Amino acid sequence: MAPPLSRRTLLQTAVLAAAAPGISYGMSGGRAVAATVPAPSAWAVRPFELKDVTLGQGLFATKRQLMLDHGRGYDVDRLLQVFRANAGLSTKGAVAPGGWEGLDGEANGNLRGHYTGHFLTMLSQAYASTKDVAFKDKIGYMVGALSQVRTALRGDPRMLAVTGKFGTAQENPRGSYQYVDLPATVLGGASAITLSAWVKPTHNANWTRIFDFGNNTTKYMYLAARNASGFPRFAVTTNGPGGEQGLDGTAALPLNQWSHLAVTISGSTGTLYVNGAAVAQNTSMSLNPAALGTLANNWLGRSNFQTDPVFAGAFDEFNVWSRALTAAEITALQSGRASATSAGRGNLASYDFFETSGGTFADASGRGLTATLRRTWGGPSHAGFLAAYPETQFIELESMNSGDYTRVWAPYYTAHKILRGLLDAYLHTDDARALDLATGMCDWMYSRLSKLPDATLQRMWGIFSSGEFGGLVEAIVDLYAISGKAEHLALAKLFDLDKLIDACAANTDTLDGLHANQHIPIFTGLVRLYDVTGEARYLTAAKNFWGMVVPQRMYGIGGTSTAEFWKARGVISGTISDTNAETCCAYNLLKLSRTLFFHEQDAKYMDYYERTLLNQVLGSKQDKADAEKPLVTYFIGLKPGHVRDYTPKQGTTCCEGTGMESATKYQDSVYFTKADGSALYVNLYSPATLNWSAKGVTVTQTTDYPREQGSTITVGGGSAAFELRLRVPSWATGGFQVTVNGSAVSGTPAAGSYFTIPSRTWRSGDVVKVTIPFRLRVEKALDEPSLQTLFYGPVNLVGRNSSTSYLSFGLYRNAGLSGDLLPSLTPVSGKPLHYTLDGTEFAPFHEGSEDPTHAYVRRSEPKVVFGGTDSGVANPAKSDGTTLLDEIWAGAPFSSKSALVTRVQSTVESWVTVGLLAQADGQKVVTTAQNASYAG
Incomplete structure (x- = not known):
């Protein structure tokens, strides 16, 4: 028997045998449209394009308008800030949104860039749905900016010339990872020295260096803009931090203002000057540049300590003299360039930063020590690289064994959002630049991942958070359907997480303890892989997985997960908290349900779609306009009295991103x-x-x-x-x-x-x-039948009550012959779908209010009551919790009152026979049922 093919061989085969893309599946006339994902032949049904379905006035259009207004008015330069900074380009004064989208958010902004991808998708869907050119114009602007970013990332860093203290200056945008590299001989072995610089810091991070000359973290000399107290600090050492001889300032440098700093060393005396005034002096110094020798790393803006931040701000006129300037000379430097003062230019080095372009800086000292602008991380490995942070996150993931989002936070997840946004921009606006960027990203990913051993890939994709890659496979397969490039199909298969796929293909439930949203979108990608490969295990795994979540781990509103994770199968009541139903999970389960329906027209998929879209997805969007935030929940807590938070983590989480997308594609599955x-x-x-x-x-x-x-x-x-x-x-x-x-x-x-x-x-x-007649019904928690959620037709009704304990209600008291429980509630005049019960108002879950809500209530039916008439008999229960009334009403709908009475008689007889109900009480129950009046 021949040995089994390795994954590597299978991928090579895929590259050689990949088929060309198929025909367009756009149903707008059968015409071939360039910007359309070709249809898989395996799809028995196909969707229409967003542009072919116009949303009319109603609940969905009202919600959508809030998001359209947000997208139309938002300044996209804020989203582009992190991309431009990473490439060393002007950020146009824009401020990143914050939260997860920016350098100041959680985990140092390690997820930055994801939100831009979401926003591109939202704008693309908005344009497709409305044909409002304002959305198309924004898309074109963003795609053009990202094209400039990619070009800049591929080349050497270029000077960002800004207005300086005396002319031009070199600016390091925060997040650019740029620094100025000086030749090794810059200090000239001097025993006496003066170093002088004009700086304009734009951020208050501690330990950013104005200059740092050293070999490592043992031998160095630096001037930090801020020490641990936020003040300037000069230090020199040949024995690491413990041997530093230093000078500390007494006040912080102001942000966004020019400040002059100078350090002099002569003999045993060192002096630190700020804006011409001596602020610190050390007369016991034994070290000077001569003691350091020739150093390997001579940097402006970068530290020899790798974890220290890069200086953010501008440099103008940096000079080094082989003597200690006098106090008067230092003071004179405040009023003009050194060349115009008695000090003259630095004789060891003198950089005016007169340049307005390029990546080098001339030395005016006469020594010809040309300086070079560099990046701390070098450059991208492939021309297609595009991200809002260095490639180092992707590189570091390859050697990680466990997740640490403060070091690496899901770089391929972020790549997915950007790729998806670019694809959608292309599909909806025909912008070829967007397709070029998307193709480049996939080419770059293939260049990295195709070189890694199979074991490394399996380890990477199994790491919580750091190895999360979202719906990347789906997006890659969509691109492959357009490009026909065999490498793109091979790339999609490189994300196979075999342990998960094989378990689900065998219908073995291993979801307990897994991060929900890390895994749900994997299966949509697997279905798309099935579409182009015909590999049955992909589709089988996806179908089985869906059944492990719906309804086994599903809350009534359609959502899943608690604190982002899954618990054991069938545990619903035991997981209810303030952190249920992560909104991204609902978004991705809708995608999966929709995609599975293309293969198997089982109404259960669209039943789920209606449930989740009409309840969780609509309810996750606040009914309020906001120019700065999309106002979408992260979690929807189902704990009693929960108040929805529509602005979590400053409003730029993954869920707000998918929430923006959901709100602009409500018509995609009608x-x-x-x-x-x-x-x-x-x-x-x-x-x-x-x-x-x-x-x-x-x-x-x-x-x-x-x-x-x-x-x-x-x-x-x-x-x-x-x-x-x-x-x-x-x-x-x-x-x-x-x-x-x-x-x-x-x-x-x-x-x-x-x-x-x-x-x-x-x-x-x-x-x-x-x-389609509605009726009020309940759905019971799988693990606790007395804990129930109310539905009127497709609408989940939640109690609005500030109590933080479960509310207790009875519902059979006025039940109709159809089994409808609605007659037990009282309609609220003028408010459709609003009812009251025992003083609590019940309202549709889809209303995006900030009222405290009760999604689940305790069912309590202590007495046997029919048509509002109390029989006086306690409602008995079986050992499993099923009550007499439960068993009677399980027979609904009843064609007539007599049919109901017949059901009551037979149920009572069986309960009396087994000793669960006394004969006399049974007769009271039957008599009450016979005498009561019922709604239909």
Whole structure:
């Protein structure tokens, strides 16, 4: 038997055998569109493009408008700040958003750049949906800026000339990792010395160096802009920090202002001057430059201690003299260039920074010691590299064994967001520059990862947080479908996490303890890999994984995870906290559900889609305008009395990023078409118009769903033949009806399926009315049936109450024959979908308020009550918690009162027989049921 093929061989085979991209799946007329991801032949149904579905007025449009206004008004130079700084380009005075997007956020901003990708996707979807050129213009501006960034990163650093103290100056933007490298002989072995510099710091980080001359962290001489107390410090040592002989200032240098610093050493006396005044003197110094010898590292702006930050700010006129200037000479330097004072230029080195371009600085001392601008991390390994931080995060990940987000925080996750944003910019605006940037990123990733051993890749992708790569595989496969480059397909397979894939393919649940959002998007990528490789384990793993989460780890609103992680299968009540349902998880589960539906038209996927979109996703967006923040939750706590936080971590988390995306693509799954165009799927009931140009018709839904219990679908334009497949929600257990032009359509709709109107030639003006009666029902926590959440049709209702303990309610008291529990609640006048029960208002989860909420309540039915009439009998329960009333109402809906009474009689008899209910009490229960009045 031949030995099994290694992953390396399989990847080489993929590179050689990769197929060319397929035809366009854009359903806007069958035309081939360059900026369209080609359709996988495996998809039995296909989506329409966002531009082909117009969202009408209603709940979704209202939420979307808030995000459109935010995107239209936000200054994108703020997002580009970290990219430009990393490349040493002008940041145009912009201030990064903060939080996770900037150098001052969590883990030193190690995730910076991710938010820019999200924003590009949001803008792209907004443009596709509205055709508002304001969004397209912003996209073009951002893509152009990122193109400049990539060019700058690939080349040597270039001077950023700014207005200096006396002319031009060299600025190091914060986050640029740039420094000036001076020749080794700059100190000239002098025993007496003066070093003088004008500096304009722009950040208050401690231990940033104005200059640092040394070999390592043992032998060096430096001037720091700020010591641990925030004051300037000069030090020289040949024995590390413990042997430093120093001079410390007495006040901090002001930010964004020019300050002059000078240090003199003569004999045993060292003096530190700030703005011409001596602020510190040490008369017991035994060290000077001569004691250090010739040093290897002679830097302006960089420290010999690798963990110290790079100086952020500008340099003007740096001089070195082989003597100690007098106090008067130092004072004279305040009023003009050294060359115009009695001190003259430094005779060891003199840099005026007169240059306005290039990456070198001339020495005017006469010694010809040209200085060079460099980056601390060198340069990117491949021309396609694009990021808002150095490539060092990617490099360091390759040797890590465990996660540490303060060192490396998911660099490939961030790469995914940028890549996705660029792809979306290309797909929705046809900007070829965006495709070029996206292609370059994948070429760069392949150049790195294809050289790593399989074991290294498996270790990397299994590391929590640091190894997270989000939906990168999906994006790479989408690019491959456009580019047809075999290396791109091979790259996508390099992210296979075999341990996870194999377990899920075998339907072995290993999710307990895993980080939820690190793993959910992996499976959407696997489905896309199946699409282009036909490798069955990918699709099987994804389907099985979905079933491990839905409903096993799903809360009523559709979300999953607690404090970002999964617990054991079936544990719901035991995980409820203030940190449930990370919003990114909902976003990614919707993507996965949608993608699986393309392969298997099981209504459960679209049932989940409606549940999560209409509840968690809508509810994660606050109903409030804000120019600075998207106002989207990170976690949606389900603990009693939880108040949603719409501005976590300064508003730039992963969830606010995906939240921006969600709010600009609400229409993406309303309609699908069968691959051959013979059927139209109506998955969601939403006011949305489809321009199905391939058929020459429009399909418009007019509805205020979910405030309306149904939808009216009107065909417009020309005529076309197709089936109409209408989703019957799993909760719609009775009364689902369909008419065409006023006539009922025959057939029996089954909850949790699609009801088909057979193929016919539809003509302009044809009207389909869909009636979907709602009823109030409960869903029980899998591990604690008495803990329940309320649904009215598709709408999750939450109690608004400041109590931090579970509220206790009974719901059977006025239940209708249909099993509808709504009659036990009282409608609130003028507020659709609002009800009160025992003094607590229940409102739709999708309302983005800051009211304290109760998503779950305790079910308590102490007495047997029918139609508001109390039988006086205690409601008995079985050992598993099932009560007499539970068992009676489990038989709903009832066709008539007599059918209900018959159910009551048979249930009572069985309970009396096994000793759970006394005969006399049983008769009281039956009599009460017979005498009570019921709603329908």
